[in-house]
Amino acid sequence: xxxxxxxxxxxxxxxxxxxxxxxxxxxxxxxxxxxxxxxxxxxxxxxxxxxxxxxxxxxxxxxxxxxxxxxxxxxxxxxxxxxxxxxxxxxxxxxxxxxxxxxxxxxxxxxxxxxxxxxxxxxxxxxxxxxxxxxxxxxxxxxxxxxxxxxxxxxxxxxxxxxxxxxxxxxxxxxxxxxxxxxxxxxxxxxxxxxxxxxxxxxxxxxxxxxxxxxxxxxxxxxxxxxxxxxxxxxxxxxxxxxxxxxxxxxxxxxxxxxxxxxxxxxxxxxxxxxxxxxxxxxxxxxxxxxxxxxxxxxxxxxxxxxxxxxxxxxxxxxxxxxxxxxxxxxxxxxxxxxxxxxxxxxxxxxxxxxxxxxxxxxxxxxxxxxxxxxxxxxxxxxxxxxxxxxxxxxxxxxxxxxxxxxxxxxxxxxxxxxxxxxxxxxxxxxxxxxxxxxxxxxxxxxxxxxxxxxxxxxxxxxxxxxxxxxxxxxxxxxxxxxxxxxxxxxxxxxxxxxxxxxxxxxxxxxxxxxxxxx
Amino acid sequence: xxxxxxxxxxxxxxxxxxxxxxxxxxxxxxxxxxxxxxxxxxxxxxxxxxxxxxxxxxxxxxxxxxxxxxxxxxxxxxxxxxxxxxxxxxxxxxxxxxxxxxxxxxxxxxxxxxxxxxxxxxxxxxxxxxxxxxxxxxxxxxxxxxxxxxxxxxxxxxxxxxxxxxxxxxxxxxxxxxxxxxxxxxxxxxxxxxxxxxxxxxxxxxxxxxxxxxxxxxxxxxxxxxxxxxxxxxxxxxxxxxxxxxxxxxxxxxxxxx
Numbered sequence: 001x002x003x004x005x006x007x008x009x010x011x012x013x014x015x016x017x018x019x020x021x022x023x024x025x026x027x028x029x030x031x032x033x034x035x036x037x038x039x040x041x042x043x044x045x046x047x048x049x050x051x052x053x054x055x056x057x058x059x060x061x062x063x064x065x066x067x068x069x070x071x072x073x074x075x076x077x078x079x080x081x082x083x084x085x086x087x088x089x090x091x092x093x094x095x096x097x098x099x100x101x102x103x104x105x106x107x108x109x110x111x112x113x114x115x116x117x118x119x120x121x122x123x124x125x126x127x128x129x130x131x132x133x134x135x136x137x138x139x140x141x142x143x144x145x146x147x148x149x150x151x152x153x154x155x156x157x158x159x160x161x162x163x164x165x166x167x168x169x170x171x172x173x174x175x176x177x178x179x180x181x182x183x184x185x186x187x188x189x190x191x192x193x194x195x196x197x198x199x200x201x202x203x204x205x206x207x208x209x210x211x212x213x214x215x216x217x218x219x220x221x222x223x224x225x226x227x228x229x230x231x232x233x234x235x236x237x238x239x240x241x242x243x244x245x246x247x248x249x250x251x252x253x254x255x256x257x258x259x260x261x262x263x264x265x266x267x268x269x270x271x272x273x274x275x276x277x278x279x280x281x282x283x284x285x286x287x288x289x290x291x292x293x294x295x296x297x298x299x300x301x302x303x304x305x306x307x308x309x310x311x312x313x314x315x316x317x318x319x320x321x322x323x324x325x326x327x328x329x330x331x332x333x334x335x336x337x338x339x340x341x342x343x344x345x346x347x348x349x350x351x352x353x354x355x356x357x358x359x360x361x362x363x364x365x366x367x368x369x370x371x372x373x374x375x376x377x378x379x380x381x382x383x384x385x386x387x388x389x390x391x392x393x394x395x396x397x398x399x400x401x402x403x404x405x406x407x408x409x410x411x412x413x414x415x416x417x418x419x420x421x422x423x424x425x426x427x428x429x430x431x432x433x434x435x436x437x438x439x440x441x442x443x444x445x446x447x448x449x450x451x452x453x454x455x456x457x458x459x460x461x462x463x464x465x466x467x468x469x470x471x472x473x474x475x476x477x478x479x480x481x482x483x484x485x486x487x488x489x490x491x492x493x494x495x496x497x498x499x500x501x502x503x504x505x506x507x508x509x510x511x512x513x514x515x516x517x518x519x
Numbered sequence: 520x521x522x523x524x525x526x527x528x529x530x531x532x533x534x535x536x537x538x539x540x541x542x543x544x545x546x547x548x549x550x551x552x553x554x555x556x557x558x559x560x561x562x563x564x565x566x567x568x569x570x571x572x573x574x575x576x577x578x579x580x581x582x583x584x585x586x587x588x589x590x591x592x593x594x595x596x597x598x599x600x601x602x603x604x605x606x607x608x609x610x611x612x613x614x615x616x617x618x619x620x621x622x623x624x625x626x627x628x629x630x631x632x633x634x635x636x637x638x639x640x641x642x643x644x645x646x647x648x649x650x651x652x653x654x655x656x657x658x659x660x661x662x663x664x665x666x667x668x669x670x671x672x673x674x675x676x677x678x679x680x681x682x683x684x685x686x687x688x689x690x691x692x693x694x695x696x697x698x699x700x701x702x703x704x705x706x707x708x709x710x711x712x713x714x715x716x717x718x719x720x721x722x723x724x725x726x727x728x729x730x731x732x733x734x735x736x737x738x739x740x741x742x743x744x745x746x747x748x749x750x751x752x753x754x755x756x757x758x759x760x761x762x763x764x765x766x767x768x769x770x771x772x773x774x775x776x777x
Contacts, residue, residue, distance in 0.1 A: 286622035354606035364592030
């Protein structure tokens with residue numbers, strides 16, 4: 001009991017300590033608090049309203065919701081929060097705590113918090129919505145508690161088992177890229193429902209029939225059943241909780257004696273010097289070479305490139321589904337892909353972050369900054385151009401308008417160039433720090449969310465405005481203007497870069513400070 | 520005597536707090552200079568302002584007679600920097616980092632490759648040359664950072680805490696390279712709070728405390744017969760009592776039976 005109180009206090013202390021002094025964090029916490037109250041109230045109400053639905057439908061829904069919660073608990077902490085202070089067992093390994101006390105403590109710490117409470121409230125809503133009779137209520141209370149415990153224990157098992165992997169650089173790199181797949185996967189149900197594969201009720205029944213045999217499903221079913229079957233099911237769930245808990249303790253004691261991170265590092269191939277064949281040796285070639293390596297090696301770049309292409313594809317896909325597939329589809333798709341890729345350069349120096357000093361100490365004049373930007377754009381274009389061509393060819397063939405392929409490529413390149421031009425200006429006017437670890441919820445360092453928003457919006461508006469001269473004629477079917485698009489893009493890039501260097505060079509120390517914020 | 524570095528009333532404040540209160544730092548050319556001071560004395564802020572990475576709120580800084588903020592081309596070609604915290608381009612290998620750095624400064628590729636190879640060998644990093652910097656240990660990072668700062672043969676080298684967290688073997692390598700470098704007439708300025716090291720390496724010392732320079736000059740003069748540590752504690756005002764007031768339970772002497 002002592003341990004429970006101690007760890008609950010520790011967690012609360014950490015929560016409070018996190019807030020001290022920083023107005024941004026306080027606002028963030030208040031926002032989280034409001035969100036969680038909102039979510040728990042709505043969740044509780046919706047769950048209790050299930051009483052109005054037919055009993056079997058309600059039961060199916062609860063089965064699905066419980067399972068979704070369990071999965072959410074297992075996945076979300078990995079992606080969004082990593083290992084917070086109370087969760088990382090390595091921090092506690094020096095204290096003389098027997099493993100079982102540590103486990104009880106860690107469990108308490110995980111149960112203390114805003115979101116666990118919200119989970120408990122929503123889960124309890126099912127009690128109102130589903131339980132019938134005295135037996136149902138009694139079993140229901142146990143089921144709610146078991147489901148809650150299961151969520152926590154499973155969540156802890158996953159983080160603990162992966163904690164040593166997560167502390168290595170490679171593990172975190174993999175996770176950063178994996179995050180984007182999960183975000184995409186979350187879109188899947190949406191797409192499925194939109195594509196009216198079957199009637200929703202039938203689908204719900206099918207899914208529920210499948211999930212019913214998972215531990216969460218059994219807890220939900222026991223609540224609906226309220227009889228002996230339910231009792232047996234709860235016994236099974238309890239057993240699962242105990243087993244998962246035991247596995248977690250095992251993983252915990254193993255994690256405590258496993259070294260912090262592996263230092264085995266792979267070597268990289270020596271550069272092939274391909275760039276040097278095309279670019280004259282000097283600062284420009286240096287920046288191009290480095291940027292190309294970064295696009296390949298830095299997870300944040302990989303995520304950025306991947307998501308730009310996916311967003312463009314989704315856009316093209318939804319246009320295609322909305323009816324007529326004309327010659328405009330490949331053009332639209334390629335242009336938006338070019339724009340999405342160029343949008344990444346709206347904060348060119350963000351990924352360099354605190355390493356940017358290394359460039360800054362060599363930049364003696366505006367020319368230096370301009371060369372730096374040119375190198376980044378050239379590297380981006382070297383990857384983007386083949387990609388855009390590929391997209392254009394694919395889209396043209398898919399839409400049955402092969403004649404649109406060439407205009408699509410040209411327009412795509414134009415959009416890319418325009419985006420680079422606009423990006424050069426936003427990069428120096430509204431620079432911000434990109435967090436070292438990607439997560440799905442913030443794209444900037446604490447306190448710079450506003451800058452990130454303004455920068456992204458500004459770049460988007462700028463690109464759209466500057467694209468008008470060749471968007472309008474295209475709308476009237478004047479495809480020949482696409483010939484001019486790449487030149488227009490080149491011009492926009494050159495002018496934007498010059499303007500960016502002019503504004504940026506005198507502000508170099510401020511630029512450096514803005515991208516070097518602690519995250 | 521020519522000066523490699525001279526500042527006039529260099530000043531920086533963060534909100535109400537004055538980080539650097541108008542210092543006149545002087546470092547003669549060809550010296551191995553130590554900038555010492557307790558944590559928070561303003562060493563890093565001063566070095567950042569002198570190297571053009573942080574805009575001062577007032578005052579001037581000159582390197583080899585060129586104003587840092589009016590003549591950045593001349594200044595930036597002359598200095599090498601190893602800042603605090605050691606943020607390098609983590610996703611490049613050690614060798615790639617050096618090549619990048621050299622070529623960014625416009626040194627021909629063949630020369631850069633030769634210099635990088637020699638530096639990697641001297642720094643004992645040849646085995647790790649093709650591993651990513653993100654996987655380097657602290658000592659390796661300091662060494663690759665120093666190699667990057669030396670690559671273009673600057674005339675003044677600024678090092679912020681170059682020996683912090685470095686093992687004795689690596690530290691020895693670092694000092695040998697730096698000795699050789701200053702022996703040829705180039706200047707090194709490094710910040711540290713390890714007095715023994717400063718005493719062993721430097722011939723010129725500037726002592727900072729709470730944003731001011733409280734002593735500056737040749738090592739022998741600042742030290743004035745004392746050990747540098749003693750002189751330093753007297754200059755910056757260390758704790759008066761020796762911690763006798765509390766902690767009576769600490770140590771094995773008066774252990775109570777458990």
